[in-house]
Amino acid sequence: MSHAAVQDTPTPVPPPGGPGSLSQRSLPRWAPAGFALLGILVGVGIGTAAGLDSKVQWGLIAVIAFVVISYVVTSTVENQRQARDRLATSVVWVCFVLAVIPLFSLLWTTISRGIEVLDGYFLSHSMAGVPSAEVGGGVYHALIGTLEQVGIATVISAPIGLLTAVYLVEYGKGALARAVTFFVDVMTGIPSIVAGLFILSIMLMTEIKPSGLMGALALAILMIPVVVRSTEEMLKLVPNELREASLALGVPKWRTILKVVLPTAIGGITTGVMLAIARIAGETAPIILLVFGSQLINPNPFQGAQSSLPFYIFEQYKAGEVASIDRAWAAALVLIAFVMILNLVARGIARWKAPKTGR
Structure with missing residues (x-):
């Protein structure tokens, strides 16, 4: 066959929708x-x-x-x-x-069970003098206890977790850093009852009475590893070029961390702390062991028994009465709203502090 005949041979065209078609169905x-x-x-x-x-x-x-x-x-x-x-x-x-x-x-x-009881009276009154079988009472004393205990735990754990994460990322090398990382990972998965038993053993040895502070110490133990892990990940996301530029100008390392690294990662760090707060807000076992619960309003977390929202839910549901179960559902709704608000605040801070990107 000649070369011209080969050129005149038409190239087969695949049918529409076939494997070689550009316009498949x-x-x-x-x-x-x-x-x-x-x-x-x-x-x-x-x-x-x-x-x-x-x-x-x-x-x-x-x-x-x-x-x-x-x-x-x-x-x-x-x-x-x-x-x-x-x-x-x-x-x-x-x-x-x-x-x-x-x-x-x-x-x-x-929502459907809790909204029936949740109102202004429920949020502004305690259970003082209200039998479990009767309608009435509120969650004010438990709400105060939760805010105080979680606040004390945050004041204790946030600085410790932040400084530990800074050490692991900026200074930590060798066996000590590996040991700290290992124990942080172990503490992340420990049950809350173990933290409560640890503080309870200290209370029994030193004859310390139950109080909101003891519950806050157990919550701080649970909160520290979460803060360390989240802060560590945020610090690792800070570009090394920022550190190198600051050090090249003769700025000391501690000042570079304080003025460059931490402000760059502050949005993620704050988000991690808020999520850690939301994690400990629903813990019940340490509060049962260390705080003992109370029907009265106790604004002093350093002396006397206190209540909290998780303990209040457990206490009211355990009573088994219709009115107490309704109060338990209402308190559960308050706790969910509390955690949801913390998560929304964390997301808002993360978006507010997020680096501004332009085209």
């Missing part, structure tokens, strides 16, 4: 929502036809139908690569929904 953007709706309909239909009473079984059938329908339709319309990608995306969405449902269920139950 694709599903519309609303396809995942349609697959989900179809999966729900399949779950309801099979559950009704089979006479299944549990809605959980209906949900599992709908989830399986959603994943199968997504994969089959995508494989048919598009290709196997897109089908596998759709399958992975569907599994991620299913896991997300399965994780969110219990959280929303818990939040909805707490």
Whole structure:
């Protein structure tokens, strides 16, 4: 065959939608929502036809139908690569929904049960002289106890955690730094009851009476490793170029840390401290051991028994009366609101102190 004949031979063009085409068929953007709706309909239909009473079984059938329908339709319309990608995306969405449902269920139950009792009177009165079976009383004494105990724990643990993180990042080398890091990791996972037992042993040896301060010391033990770990990660994110520029100008290292490193990471450090506060605000075991609880308002955390929101919830629910259980749900709602406010404040500070980026 001549060279001219070879040049005149037309090049085969792949059919539209084939593997070599630039314009392959694709599903519309609303396809995942349609697959989900179809999966729900399949779950309801099979559950009704089979006479299944549990809605959980209906949900599992709908989830399986959603994943199968997504994969089959995508494989048919598009290709196997897109089908596998759709399958992975569907599994991620299913896991997300399965994780969110219990959280929303818990939040909805707490709000619906707690809102019946939560009002101004509940927030401004204590349980002094109110029997557990009677309606009335409030959470004021427990709220005061929580604010004081968490505040003392923060004053103790925040400086210790901050300075420990600065040592590990800026100075720590060798066996001592490795030992400190190891013990910080161990302390992060210790149960709260262990911290309470540690402070209780000290109280028994020194004959110290229960008080809010003892509970705050146990909470500080739980808070320190969280502050250390979060602060350490924030300090590692500070660019070394900033440190080198400051040291090149003859600034001492301690002043570089104080004037350059810490202000750069202050947003993340504050966020970590706020999240650590939110973590210890719901601890109950150390308070039961060390604070003992009280029905009266005790504004002095250094003397006498105190209460706290977690202890109040435990105490009221343990009573078993209708009125006390309602108060327990209302106190749980107050505690959730307290933790939520702390998280919102932490996010606001992080966004406020975040480095400004420009184009």
